[in-house]
Structure formats: C-alpha cells, structure tokens
Amino acid sequence: MKDLIYTEGLKKYFKTPAGLLHAVDDINLRIPAGQTLGVVGESGCGKSTLGRTMIRLIDSTEGKVFFDGEDINTFDKKQLKHFRKNAQMIFQDPYSSINPRMSVSQIIAEPMKVCKTEANKKARDDKVKEIMNTVGLALRFYNAYPHELDGGRRQRIGVARALALDPRFVVCDEPVSALDVSIQAQILNLLMDLQETNNLSYMFITHDLSVVKHISHSIMVMYLGECIEQADTDELYENPLHPYTRALLSAIPIPELRREKRAEVIRGEVKSPVNPAPGCRFAPRCPHAKPECVGEKINEVQITPTHKVACVLYY
C-alpha cells in the first residue's frame, strides 16, 4: 500500500534556558492512505509536538516529512496553504480550541473562507449544514455559540471544522480524552465511519491504550521523544516487548474483579527531556535495566517486518 505520509529522522528540539529540549527525537513512521497510526505516550513524551510537526504547525529541527511524496518542509507559502487543505488537526480540548465569540456555523465556515474552497456564501452555508449532518450536530445549533453546547457537541464542532476542507490526513490530538465514556464511544465511532467513507488517514494521539486499540491499525509508543516500540495493533497488545509498553498496558485499570494482582507498578516519573544522556531514556525506571542500557544510543531492532522495538533485551 502507498504511504500517504511518512517521516525520515524527524526531530524537533526546543531551546530552553536549561538546555536543548528533545521533544521529538529521530522519528521514522509511515501512515498508508485510509489507515490510522496510534501514537501513545504519557504527557511530556512529545506526542503532541510530533503531531504538530507532521502538519508543519511548527517547523522541525531536522529530518523530513513527506506528504504524497513531497517534503512539506520545503513548501513555500502558497504550497503550504494548499497542503493545509489536505492536512487538518482536531485538538484535545473542545473548550479552548474553539473561539467563544463565533457561532457554530462561523467556526465551521472559517477554514473554507480562508482557503476559498467554496464559490460563495450560499455554497459555504450548504456545506456547513452538510458537515453538521455528517458529524451529528443538529441544525438547531447552527447559530448557537460554543458555551451553549456540552463537551461532546463541542468536540463534534472540532471534528466538523477539521473536515470542512475535505482533508486526506487528520491529526487527532487526544480528541476524546476530555469526554465521558458514552460520548467518547460516539466520537470514536464517528471518526471510524468518516475514515471509511472518505478514505481518511489519521494520526491518533492519545495516552489511553484502550481507546487507541479500537481505532488504530498500527501503534507507535513514545517515551521522552523517542519511538520505543512500533507494531500492528493486534501484535502490540498480544506481544508487547518493550518494558515500558508492558508497564503501560498493566497500568490500565480494567473494569473486572479479582484478576491477578496488578503487575509491579513502575516507579518514578518521566525524567526531563532537556539534554538527555545517550542511551535508553526509560532505563532509570526500568525493572530490567542493565549497564549496557546507558552510554550508547539504543538501536531499533526489527522483530518482524511490522514490529520494531528499541531495547537492549532484544539485541
């Protein structure tokens, strides 16, 4: 299958007073058309920065992002505007990512106005109504303001806005983490339906391993800016290799009684991503840490053609 978007050695460093913050470090990933890549990690692991770099909301420090075979970092203003039509983003917080002073219809129409995709106001209004229908927003909210709506409906506005330009690639940055479970399930089903009808590619960023399982075809686990494991979804859940992936999986509270005592809770917290020492960044918390974990860069080991892991246990 042809990859719609892929990266080569993508890096994003931020200069901070304390030193260089490695937010995204040497990421290689590919997303075929019509598929979903789940990106999983805890807060501060650089998954949102990765998402933003993928659609050039922020410029990368090094490395390349190819969309449809073209490097997006070489785009000039005009090309970039064209690219924006193809690549959109759904943000995490439906409360702060939409303008409280614009009505629902204005919010959804805004991208079409900016990119001039519809000929006139009438066409735009029709399209707004069509999209509201698609995402399940009742037309009586057409002139409503965001504060009148609950979180689930607001997130539907976020989805509608991202779809207004008929994109081919959408970065979903924790789109359901602010929502209740029953609403969360509705939004996830909506995203999957839209993927089927529009052949959309998603990059689905989340910290919730049970959510990502339902929507993703393959999953990448990040820790402090690095990809530590990547595999097809079923493979990752059946055969997690990296100690961090295992820890993440065992940390999920499962709504069932009397299962065997929870595997050891990993200790400590995520270390600072500023000027990280070479070697495995998870080593300070890892129950299997060995002397060879520190000092040298940990290489990715290809276990199967679709499963790779960066850990000395599999050298």
Next chain:
Amino acid sequence: MKNEKLLEIKDLYAQYNTDEDIVYAVNDLSLSLDRGRTLGLVGETGAGKTTTCLSILRLLPERIGEISKGEIIFDGMDILSLSEDEMRKIRGKDIAMIFQDPLSSLNPVYTIGMQIGEVLKYHGIYKDDQAIENRVEEMLDLVGLPKERKNDYPHQFSGGMKQRVVIAMALACEPKLLLADEPTTALDVTIQAQVLKLMNELKERLQTAMILVTHDLGIVAEICDDVAVMYAGSIIEKGRIEDIFEGQVHHPYTVGLFASIPNLKVKTRRLSPIDGLMPDPADLPKGCTFNPRCPHRMEVCKTEEPPCVMIGEEHMVKCHLFASKEGGRP
C-alpha cells in the same frame, strides 16, 4: 467499630437556582456508608456526583446552590442543621475532600509545606509550630515525597506529585471521611497506577471511609467495596462491588456504561455507546429519567418514576423492568 454507619444520606434533593432555570442536580438520593468502607460514585459529567460531595461538605455555591430537601447524618450529627462555624470545624478535620484538578486546588504563592500545615494550624490539633512542622514532614513521607521539598512551590512539582501533596493535605487531620472527586483523572496512567496504589495502602492503614467519585469503572474495580451508579441526579443502581461487576441483573444504563468502555480483551472495533445525551438537568424527562435513551423502554417508564427494587441483599436497581416478576429481564 465494624459495620457502623458513618454517613447516611436520606432523600437528598439539591438544586442550583440560576436566573433562567432551576437546575435539579441531585434528586431523591439516598445512600449510606460504613466506617472504613470505600464507596465508588460512578456516572458521567452532570450526573450530580460532585454536587453530592459538595452537599455533604455544605460547600454548594452560595445563593445559587441549595439543598431543598433531605437529611445528611454524619457521625450522628445532622449536617444540614449545623451552623457555619460548626461546619467549618468539620471541614478538613472530620471530612476532607480531594479535588479533581491538583493544579488549581493548590495555591501557587505558598509553599506546599505551608499549605499542608495550614489545615493543622486551623484546627488547632498541634499546639506549637515545631509539632506542625513534624507532622507536615510525616505526611510528605506518607505520600512518598521527600521531606526536603516542603519548602518548594506547587509549580516545581509534576502533576502526580501535586496530587500527592493534595492527598497529604486531605489526610493531615486523619479525617473520618474522605471525599475524592476524580483524584486521578488529570494524571498519566503509570502515575495514576502509583496514586491508586498509594490510596489503597493509606485506606487500609488509616481506616478512613472514602467516597470515590469517578467515571472510570476500572478504577472502581480496583479500589472500591461498594458502588453506586448515578444518572441525572439519582442513584439508579447500587450494591457491593461483586453485585455490579459480576451480578446478572443490571439497570440498562449500567449495561450501556460497561458497553461503552473500550475493552482491551475484546477484538471488536466498534463500540456500542448509549444513544443520545444526558438529559438537561433543568428539564428532566418525566417518569424514569433514562427513558429517552433506554433500549427497553416501556409505556410505564414515560409516566411513572421507577421504584427501587432490591435484587439481592444489598443490590438495588431503580427500574420498572424489575418491578414485578412478569416484567421480564433485559
């Protein structure tokens, strides 16, 4: 000590009077909690979970919030008849609360040592400053933070550590009842696992009764003894944890809630959410509040409030389906 009632809420109604509407946040809620037990209060946003907790502490927003009916008996005292001064002596000492967002429940301009010490100072449990200082260090130790960090400010801590500080504050006076409002929602899974483990340990050690408000049934399974499921301000099902997780008979809403959770073990891709949305608490449906979304709706559900049916010894379901034996099962 065992099986002694610590808290009993009878037919509680709480409402918010806004300019336009009256929001009926809690409707006819009854529950009881024994010493040392943990009750999970489960429900979605707007189910009235937080309002219930705030009612127990009498912290509903002034002028707007109002407890219109009902009784709250805590440790033999009628909470609703106490004066504000008497109430202040209870808050933080006998009943403490952990709020959802550790970021906004700490004061950014005071050190965490001062903030933990403040509650001790206020309730006058320790006479001199040195004793308070010692107790603060003891509490930090208890929640797994280094003592030296008592002079640090909240912004110097990570989210998980801040929540540990908040837990230390809440437990400083060894309350009889701890109200924990979504204590781990703002945290990462591995940190959440640490905090849950800590809360479980502290619960055993201090024998504190706890009401844990959450929307996550996984957390309930891990930490609670009893469960109450809330919908639109009422408890629609309650029982021991075994009744809720392994019982055969459930309220249709509870069934829907379980079906909405992405399950790690099942391979289906599509989830089966409950159709529709929570009803507007200012305009609740007649009869059973869940009836517009219920797959088993009957005529009687639209007009009559369902009775509380006892399924087992402690297992209660508020639903017409179980009202009579002929009612059939979902």
